[in-house]
Amino acid sequence: MGLDQIKNLMEVFTAEDPMAFDHPDGDPWADFREIMRIEWKMDFTYKHILGKYSKFFIELANKKFVTTECKNCGKVWGIPRPLCPDCMSITRWKELPGTGTLESYSVSNFVPAFMKVEIPYVLAMVKLDGADTLFTHQLKNYGDSVDAIKMGMKVKVAYTDEKVDHPMLLMHFEPA
């Protein structure tokens, strides 16, 4: 028995003094260098509410791009907001044509595995026609090479017919 009693035991080992350079007279923590590591598994699933933004995602499923317009100051936010932070007025939904201009983009040759995207992966910031602020999403179908992507090029919202893990993935950008 002994350590075998611990079902999730991974290892017991002796750690070095990481600040030996600071301790010329010896390790002050010498009594505490025997270290145990155990495995601790946690698994969560959230029942996530998309709240007052939900209509955006519902309309994406209808292949429509909607955002919000402030009825007071007239500002159209690229990413919808129920409350206009510029004037604290409650906004209204407004459909946009889904066309726009590429303001900046980044090409990633390495992405964390959780992202489930193909490499190279292109993240784009787009000034949508009819909006006053930008919108961020992936740029796809730009051709054989990322060299085809140019700052200022015309892009459009495209919709997928495939099943997706999150409603945001119902859309992406493509060259117009």
Next chain:
Amino acid sequence: MEVLDKQRRVYVLGGGVSKFAAERVDGSMRDWINEAVLEALEDSGTRIEDIEHSTTSYFSDHFDKQLKAGAIFHDNIGMCPKPNVRVEGGGGTGGLAIRNAYAYIKAGLCDSMIIFGSENMGRQVPSDVAQQFIALASDTDWEVQVAGFYIAYYALMMVAHMEKYGTKEEQFALISVKNHRNAMYNPKAHYPMDISVDDVMNSRMITYPYKLLDNCLLSDGAASLIFATEEWAKKHSANWEKKPTIELTGTGCGTDFMRLADRPYPDPGILHFRGKQVGAEMAYKMAGVKDPLKDLDCFEVHDAYTGVELVSYEDLGFCKPGESGKLMEKGVFDIGGELPTNTSGGLIGFGHPVGATGIAQGVEVLRQLRQEAHPKRQVELNAKRGGMDSHGGTGTFCAINIFERRD
């Protein structure tokens, strides 16, 4: 904004940092904080039983799977039943903790405060899970789901900066070379290295223009600072007369929309850190800094990625927009230059245990102003002031603090 009580001043009595490393398997956040606090107490010549208040600085509850961790740090160092408060602002958390000490002491809520910060940066979970945790610090519905992650966000900003001003990849690389080199003279640093621009340019491309060596690493570690009024220090600090007097003379904070996309378009759009400009102006005004390049002797700049440091030079007022790359080439920010930056090694060379980072910047500026730094990284004192810039998100939270030596 006006500081009403000019008689009541806030002094930096001492500081401590633990070793920063990729994975400190010898302990956990609470152990590293103990190390940093012991050093800060010794450095300041104070006793914990005399210190009246503490501030906790850490960012993520996920990495250490411990909510309310501040309560543990606070009781570990014998501060109960005295008051504690936690601050949080992503990568800017440590800078906010320094600012918090100023506010609490200035307001008279206490005469002395210890701040401590740490982060367990996720070597306990697979790298992929750590990346997911960090991604949660951007908007989870609108950015994370489009597979946004921090390098890619910053790259969007840098590509726009390069397009507008002609900033070059090699200029970014110079930041990496400088910060890794400065770290060689900091024994507590995570990533000291003697490298060349070519080494950075040839390292693995992650997201254009960022290569592997343009990024800081996730570090484990902790840092602590002790602040007090003069009256308190005279009574309780054995080192008050022995060490140079360092005052916290300026503190500023600015913010911006969490999502880059929401920032006022086209100016500043995604080109600049608006919150940093606002925070720096506030701090400089309080500290009497008119020309930061001349009125400061050293500056710890938030360099999560090389380009962030370069753009920050512009937003901190060291130069005009678009000029930072050229000044970097001239060596203005190297040790021996006009305004040496990240003498500690910064996030890239020293390390980035998020909640500790801003506090560690303060410890470095304290060491520099007392002329206690390693001779190879010690700056020359002229203005006798040093600054630090702590920054969260893509400039979502920015805290700028100024220390000044009073001889």
